[in-house]
Amino acid sequence: MSKKFANTNPAFGLATATINLDRVTNPDFPEVNEILLDSIHPSPSQPRTIFDDAELSGLASSIHTHGLKQPILLRRRAEGGYLLVAGERRYRAHRLLGRDKILAIVVPDNEDIEATALIENLQRVDLTPVDAGRGLQGLQERAAERGEKLTQTALAQFIGKSQSEVTRLLNIVKLPAAVLNEYEVIHKDVSKSALTELLGIDNEAMTIHLWGMVKDGASVAEIRKAKAAYREKLEPAAQATELPKAAPIDKARKQWRTVVTSLSKVEIRPQDLSSEDMDDLRRLRDAITSIIGE
Numbered sequence: 542m543s544k545k546f547a548n549t550n551p552a553f554g555l556a557t558a559t560i561n562l563d564r565v566t567n568p569d570f571p572e573v574n575e576i577l578l579d580s581i582h583p584s585p586s587q588p589r590t591i592f593d594d595a596e597l598s599g600l601a602s603s604i605h606t607h608g609l610k611q612p613i614l615l616r617r618r619a620e621g622g623y624l625l626v627a628g629e630r631r632y633r634a635h636r637l638l639g640r641d642k643i644l645a646i647v648v649p650d651n652e653d654i655e656a657t658a659l660i661e662n663l664q665r666v667d668l669t670p671v672d673a674g675r676g677l678q679g680l681q682e683r684a685a686e687r688g689e690k691l692t693q694t695a696l697a698q699f700i701g702k703s704q705s706e707v708t709r710l711l712n713i714v715k716l717p718a719a720v721l722n723e724y725e726v727i728h729k730d731v732s733k734s735a736l737t738e739l740l741g742i743d744n745e746a747m748t749i750h751l752w753g754m755v756k757d758g759a760s761v762a763e764i765r766k767a768k769a770a771y772r773e774k775l776e777p778a779a780q781a782t783e784l785p786k787a788a789p790i791d792k793a794r795k796q797w798r799t800v801v802t803s804l805s806k807v808e809i810r811p812q813d814l815s816s817e818d819m820d821d822l823r824r825l826r827d828a829i830t831s832i833i834g835e
Contacts, residue, residue, distance in 0.1 A: 574644075574645060574647065575642040575644055576615060576623060576642060576643060576645045576647075577641060577642055578632070578635060578636060578640065578641055578642065578643055579641070580621075580622040580623055581622065581624075581625050581632060581643075581645075582618065582622055582623065582624055582625065583625050583629055583632070584624055584625050584626060584629075596630075597630060597633055597634055597637060598637065600634040601634040601635075601637040601638050604631070604634050604635070604638065605638055609631060609635075609643065609644050611628070611631070612628070612644040612645050612646045613626075613627060613628025613631050613632055613645045613646070614626040614627040614628060614645065614646050614648055615647050615648070616647065616648050616649075617647060623645070623647065626648060628645075631643070669724075669725075669728050670709075670710055670733050670736060670737075671713060671714060671721055671724055671725065671728070673710050674711055674713045674714035677696060677700070677707060677710055677711055678711060678714055680696065680699075681696065693707050693708055693711070703812060704813075705812075705813045705814065705815055705818075709737055709815055712740050713736060713740065716736075716740075716748065717745050717748055717749060717752075719749065719752075720749065720752045723752070723756070724736065731755055731756075732761070734761045735755045735761050735764060736755070737815065737816050738751065738755075738764045738765055738768060738816055739752060739755070739764075740815070740816075740817060741768075741817040742768065742771070744771075747771055750767075751764055751767060754767060765820065768820075
């Protein structure tokens, strides 16, 4: 198949967004080829761990009717055949259809396949927050193995997400193992907002309790209320251990002036805030309203 076809075929779709587009005008840019399915080996570092049978059947039906709109990404293996970099759902759908070949782009050996696979998957809405978080965690761990530090800011720029979203995803994978294991089974019934509400609780038993509420169908508002009640129970105990300080009004005056100064120095957008941030701001708003009566 010619390089001209590789550079002009619309089947590239989002796949071209996961590799260096400067190569499009390079004569060494990889061609689009039809590859035998039996020569393809799934990657052990695949970010996606959950494959829904019904969704795969739907994808297979779509490919049968409309054709494959986006090639999968492969890399040659030293021992022969190809390693699947991105597109395992499309690969599995072709298996379901009984196809023996699939349209693919073979990326160069120096391509960072784990990063490529993660970015390609993050462009899809059906990747679970847990899988996304584990993928990001893996990128950080691989950087650390090379003696490098991949900060959340750099990671956000790298994958095209906000830093707050990266923080949420990395915190989600720190939830108790019992929660993460059950989530993999019932993830379709749990919204990302509900899962995010489990963050910020430094008590595994309470986190498990909130997770039980999620499984029982509690709304995000109900979970948030239960979390707020738990925090309020902790505050009196913490205050009882404090040493005598300045008069309450003096302490409050210093704190609110600090808050006003801090907020005036940065630009904060709603989409940058986590649910915990929103809870804190709502409590601040309520406290101010109760004081000034407006």
